[in-house]
Amino acid sequence: MRHIAIIGSGPAGYYTAEAAQKVFGDDVRVDVFDRLPVPYGLIRSGVAPDHQSIKAVSRRYEKVALSDNVRFVGNVAIGEDVTIAELQALYDAVVLATGAPHDRPLGIPGDDLGNVFGSAAFVGWYNGHPQFARLDPDLSGKTAVVIGMGNVALDVARILAKTPAELAGSDIVAHALDALAASRIERIVLLGRRGPHQIMMTPKELGELGELARAAPHVAPVDLPIPEEDAILEPGLRKSVSHLRAFAATPEHIRAEKPVAVEFAFMSAPKALLGSSKVEAIEVEKTRLVHGQAERTGEVERVPADIVVSCIGFRSSPIPGVPFDERAGRFANDEGRILPGLYCVGWARRGPTGTIGTNRPDGYTTAEHIADDVEAGILGRATKQGGDGFDALAAQRRLDVVTFQDWKKIEEAEERAAREGAPREKFVDIEAMIRARR
Numbered sequence: 001m002r003h004i005a006i007i008g009s010g011p012a013g014y015y016t017a018e019a020a021q022k023v024f025g026d027d028v029r030v031d032v033f034d035r036l037p038v039p040y041g042l043i044r045s046g047v048a049p050d051h052q053s054i055k056a057v058s059r060r061y062e063k064v065a066l067s068d069n070v071r072f073v074g075n076v077a078i079g080e081d082v083t084i085a086e087l088q089a090l091y092d093a094v095v096l097a098t099g100a101p102h103d104r105p106l107g108i109p110g111d112d113l114g115n116v117f118g119s120a121a122f123v124g125w126y127n128g129h130p131q132f133a134r135l136d137p138d139l140s141g142k143t144a145v146v147i148g149m150g151n152v153a154l155d156v157a158r159i160l161a162k163t164p165a166e167l168a169g170s171d172i173v174a175h176a177l178d179a180l181a182a183s184r185i186e187r188i189v190l191l192g193r194r195g196p197h198q199i200m201m202t203p204k205e206l207g208e209l210g211e212l213a214r215a216a217p218h219v220a221p222v223d224l225p226i227p228e229e230d231a232i233l234e235p236g237l238r239k240s241v242s243h244l245r246a247f248a249a250t251p252e253h254i255r256a257e258k259p260v261a262v263e264f265a266f267m268s269a270p271k272a273l274l275g276s277s278k279v280e281a282i283e284v285e286k287t288r289l290v291h292g293q294a295e296r297t298g299e300v301e302r303v304p305a306d307i308v309v310s311c312i313g314f315r316s317s318p319i320p321g322v323p324f325d326e327r328a329g330r331f332a333n334d335e336g337r338i339l340p341g342l343y344c345v346g347w348a349r350r351g352p353t354g355t356i357g358t359n360r361p362d363g364y365t366t367a368e369h370i371a372d373d374v375e376a377g378i379l380g381r382a383t384k385q386g387g388d389g390f391d392a393l394a395a396q397r398r399l400d401v402v403t404f405q406d407w408k409k410i411e412e413a414e415e416r417a418a419r420e421g422a423p424r425e426k427f428v429d430i431e432a433m434i435r436a437r438r
């Protein structure tokens with residue numbers, strides 16, 4: 001019997017568990033750890049609350065979690081409650097599937113002003129991540145600036161733009177729904193350093209911006225390259241650019257029917273955030289494209305900004321004793337191998353790229369690496385204690401482990417608490433989650 005510890009219960013963690021079942025059959029026991037008492041990582045706390053069909057992928061992970069040889073071990077932070085070395089002594093293989101939970105810093109003057117947030121914090125706030133539930137962003141100003149031109153920036157802009165009625169069937173948490181209902185924001189500026197051909201927004205998500213009840217996208221026709229240049233784009237990006245063209249072609253009187261404007265500001269690099277204690281404006285330097293890269297032009301303009309959310313990428317958290325690539329912001333690895341018996345998958349391996357499905361081949365590759373390393377004798381003989389050894393350690397340390405059955409009770413309580421039409425009302429603090437399982 002081989003014992004595998006997977007740290008992180010997001011997509012990468014569960015795809016790896018699923019792959020380990022396929023590769024090892026009945027000869028494996030898998031423990032999936034998470035620092036939170038609830039599973040599924042960014043499926044719960046990142047993916048937008050109004051995209052329930054995407055969140056439904058968790059049913060596939062539930063199937064894995066409910067099988068006999070896989071356990072969920074929630075409410076245990078690896079690197080804090082238990083060290084990596086302790087896990088390595090108990091399991092044949094330890095797989096880091098810890099994601100990339102920290103925002104890449106903006107690194108410009110004024111980025112520490114009030115009402116300036118990274119997307120991990122802001123998205124975590126409206127999705128009820130316990131770490132960010134008390135963020136309390138001030139939405140009483142007129143202008144929001146969202147930095148970045150990827151899907152996370154789109155999510156943030158769309159959530160800021162939607163009406164309470166449009167969010168009613170989502171699982172946005174009550175504190176965020178109330179705050180957004182009282183929001184006075186009427187201008188949302190999406191700021192990108194490069195042009196329309198360099199956006200990282202997928203067509204379906206971008207198209208949604210054109211269908212909002214009270215908000216309309218604004219693209220200046222002069223910002224768009226000539227249509228013939230779209231021919232060289234890969235099909236997905238070409239489709240996204242065709243949405244931008246449709247937004248730009250919308251007559252002003254139609255756009256004006258909607259009171260909230262979502263403006264695309266291309267070729268604009270953030271230079272400084274201005275304000276006394278809270279942000280009041282953003283200084284932006286215009287850029288030009290040189291071989292696809294943004295080069296600053298020295299031309300500076302000021303955009304009012306009552307709230308700023310920066311969506312410019314994420315970094316993993318280092319764990320004591322594990323080699324870390326500081327520049328790339330992820331664990332130092334060779335195709336998922338860190339050290340003998342220590343592996344990484346998903347965002348912890350690749351950085352924050354790709355879709356949920358991209359984590360699946362990652363998980364399968366890692367399970368195959370583990371099988372190859374068993375075969376090559378690198379992981380030694382099958383003598384590790386696995387989950388039984390961990391349970392003894394957890395009892396000795398008095399860790400309050402949350403099981404998958406406990407999670408199901410938490411989930412039922414969240415479903416019972418849902419407002420009408422919504423799938424659930426999430427618990428937003430750890431104590432409440434733990435109480436709910438009893």
Ligand SMILES: Cc1cc2nc3c(=O)[nH]c(=O)nc-3n(C[C@H](O)[C@H](O)[C@H](O)COP(=O)(O)OP(=O)(O)OC[C@H]3O[C@@H](n4cnc5c(N)ncnc54)[C@H](O)[C@@H]3O)c2cc1C
Pocket residue numbers: 007008009010011012013033034035036039040041042043046047048051054076077078079097098099100101123152155317319345346347348353354355356357359
């Ligand atoms: C805002 C946002 C929206 C997104 N929307 C979409 C979308 O619509 N469609 C799409 O395809 N993709 C989307 N993605 C991307 C998708 O969420 C990621 O590809 C995926 O979640 C990465 O999986 P992961 O398992 O590597 O990391 P995560 O999902 O982040 O999971 C990591 C898990 O590890 C746990 N953990 C971390 N450190 C420790 C520790 N020390 N001890 C124990 N546990 C730990 C965390 O609590 C977490 O549960 C979105 C991402 C973001 C940020």
